[in-house]
Amino acid sequence: MIKIKSQQFTSKNLEEALEKAQLEFGVEKNEISYKVIQESSKGFLFGIGSKPIIIDAFINENFLVNKIKEFLSEVLIHFDEDIKTNIKVFGKTIVIYLDGDGLGKLIGKHGRTLGALQHLIMIYINRMTDTKVDIKLDIGEYRKKRRRKIEEIAEQAALKVKKQKNEVELAPMFSFERKTVHEYIRKNHPEIKTKSVGLEPYRKVVLISQ
Known part of the structure; x- marks a missing residue:
C-alpha cells in the first residue's frame, strides 16, 4: 500500500x-486509510476513565489513481478516439x-509518445508522495507486443556475438x-x-562475449 501523507487524529469515535x-x-472519504492506535472506551460512572480513539490516518493509493484519471482526461480530450x-x-x-480505437497517435513512432506520457505521469505522481512510485503505461497491449519484438532483437544479437x-x-x-x-540474455x-551505456534518451544495451 502507498502511504502519501499520515497524521494522528483523536476523537470520541472513529x-x-x-x-x-x-x-x-x-x-475524498475513500482516499483515506487508517490504523487504530488506541481504541475508545466509555469508562466508568460519569465517564471517569474514558479514553478517546486515536488513529493514524493516511492518504492512500486511491488518491493517486484519481489524480492519474484527472491528468489523463486532460490529455485524452485532445484525441477523437x-x-x-x-x-x-x-x-x-x-x-x-x-x-480503444486509433491508438497509434498515443503510442507514437517506436513507442516514443507512450514513453514520454509515462514519464510525465511519473513526475506528476511522485511530486505528491515521499515514496517512490513506479508508473507503467501500456496502450493497446503495446508493451506485450514490443517485448516479443525486443526478445527477437536480443536473440539475433546474441547469435551474432557468439x-x-x-x-x-x-x-x-x-x-x-x-x-x-x-533479462532475456x-x-x-x-x-x-x-x-x-550512454545517457537518456540515447541509452543503449551492449552485449559482450565472455
Whole structure:
C-alpha cells in the first residue's frame, strides 16, 4: 500500500476521527486509510476513565489513481478516439492500461509518445508522495507486443556475438526495453554479458562475449 501523507487524529469515535482526517487532508472519504492506535472506551460512572480513539490516518493509493484519471482526461480530450482507462495498483507500482480505437497517435513512432506520457505521469505522481512510485503505461497491449519484438532483437544479437566473439551494440531503447534485453540474455544466454551505456534518451544495451 502507498502511504502519501499520515497524521494522528483523536476523537470520541472513529467516524469523527475520519471526518477530521478528511477535512485536514482535503480528500475524498475513500482516499483515506487508517490504523487504530488506541481504541475508545466509555469508562466508568460519569465517564471517569474514558479514553478517546486515536488513529493514524493516511492518504492512500486511491488518491493517486484519481489524480492519474484527472491528468489523463486532460490529455485524452485532445484525441477523437474513445479511449478506455483501467488503472491497477500492485504494491508501489501503478499500472495504467489504455485501450480503444486509433491508438497509434498515443503510442507514437517506436513507442516514443507512450514513453514520454509515462514519464510525465511519473513526475506528476511522485511530486505528491515521499515514496517512490513506479508508473507503467501500456496502450493497446503495446508493451506485450514490443517485448516479443525486443526478445527477437536480443536473440539475433546474441547469435551474432557468439559467431563474431565480439561486442554488439543495440539501438537506443527505453528503460523497460533495456530491462527486457538484460533479462532475456541472462536467462537464455548466461555466457553473454550485458551492460547499459550512454545517457537518456540515447541509452543503449551492449552485449559482450565472455
